[in-house]
Amino acid sequence: MTNETIETCDRCDDTGWKPITDAQGVRRRRRCECWLEKRATVAEGTPIEFHASTLDNFDPRRGTQTALKVARMFATSGRDVFFHGPVGTGKTLLACALLNAHFTEHRSGLFVRTPLLMLELRQLEFVQHEFQERTVFDKCCTVGLLVLDDVGTEKGSDYARRTLYTIYEARGDRGLRTIWTSNLDLDALSGQDFWDDDRLTSRISGRSDVVALEGDDYRQRQRDRWSA
Numbered sequence: 001m002t003n004e005t006i007e008t009c010d011r012c013d014d015t016g017w018k019p020i021t022d023a024q025g026v027r028r029r030r031r032c033e034c035w036l037e038k039r040a041t042v043a044e045g046t047p048i049e050f051h052a053s054t055l056d057n058f059d060p061r062r063g064t065q066t067a068l069k070v071a072r073m074f075a076t077s078g079r080d081v082f083f084h085g086p087v088g089t090g091k092t093l094l095a096c097a098l099l100n101a102h103f104t105e106h107r108s109g110l111f112v113r114t115p116l117l118m119l120e121l122r123q124l125e126f127v128q129h130e131f132q133e134r135t136v137f138d139k140c141c142t143v144g145l146l147v148l149d150d151v152g153t154e155k156g157s158d159y160a161r162r163t164l165y166t167i168y169e170a171r172g173d174r175g176l177r178t179i180w181t182s183n184l185d186l187d188a189l190s191g192q193d194f195w196d197d198d199r200l201t202s203r204i205s206g207r208s209d210v211v212a213l214e215g216d217d218y219r220q221r222q223r224d225r226w227s228a
C-alpha cells in the first residue's frame with residue numbers, strides 16, 4: 001500500500017469523454033481536456049513556429065542579455081515576467097521557450113495572443129448556455145503557466161484592461177505565474193493614451209521581473225541576409 005493519491009478528472013471521471021450540450025441544446029460527448037493534455041507535447045495555443053524553442057535557440061544579441069538572464073532564472077525565481085520592446089526582438093520566442101520548459105515538466109500551460117483572447121471572450125458572452133464548457137476564461141485563470149502575448153495591441157480598450165485585471169488577480173490568488181509580452185512598457189500601458197489606469201500595471205510591476213529587449217528586428221535581419 002502507498003499513500004499516493006490518484007486524481008480523478010472531475011470533467012470526465014477519467015473516461016476521456018466529457019458530456020457537453022451544444023449550441024442547439026443537444027447533449028454530446030467530446031474528448032476531455034485531460035485526455036488531450038496527456039498526449040500533447042506543447043502547451044495549448046503555442047504557435048507552431050515556437051514548438052521546439054528553448055533558451056539555447058536564443059542568440060544573445062546586444063540589448064537582450066538582461067532578458068535572457070531573467071529567462072534563465074525563471075524556473076527558480078518564482079516571479080512573473082513582463083517582456084517589452086520593439087518588434088522582432090525575441091519576446092515571444094523567450095516566452096515560448098519558458099512555456100515549453102514548464103510544460104515538459106508540469107504539463108499545464110496555455111499560450112494566448114491577447115487581442116484574439118479578447119475577441120473570443122466577447123463572442124462567448126453571447127453564447128451562454130446551461131452546461132457551458134470550461135471556458136477559455138476559466139482556463140486563463142487556472143492553468144499552471146499562462147503566456148499573455150502581445151498585450152497592448154487592442155487600442156486602449158477598457159474591456160481588455162478589466163478582463164486582464166480579473167484574470168491576473170485570479171491567478172495571483174492561486175499563486176499561478178504569468179508571462180507577458182508587449183511592444184509597450186508599463187508606463188505607456190497605464191498612461192492616458194492607453195488604459196489611463198494603473199491598477200493592472202501596478203500589480204504586474206509588483207509581481208514581475210520587468211525587462212526591456214532592445215535591438216533591430218530579427219525578422220528583418222534574416223530577410224536581409226537571405227536576399228543578400
Ligand SMILES: Nc1ncnc2c1ncn2[C@@H]1O[C@H](COP(=O)(O)OP(=O)(O)OP(=O)(O)O)[C@@H](O)[C@H]1O
Nearest residue numbers: 057058059060086087088089090091092093218219
Ligand atoms: N535573439 C534571437 N535569437 C534567435 N532568434 C530570434 C531572436 N530574436 C528573434 N528571433 C526570431 O525572430 C522572429 C521574431 O521573434 P519574436 O516573434 O519572438 O519577436 P517579438 O519580440 O515577439 O516581436 P513582436 O513585437 O512583433 O511580437 C522569430 O522567428 C524568432 O525566432
Ligand SMILES: [Mg+2]
Nearest residue numbers: 091092150181
Ligand atoms: Mg511577439
Ligand SMILES: [Zn+2]
Nearest residue numbers: 009012032034
Ligand atoms: Zn477528463
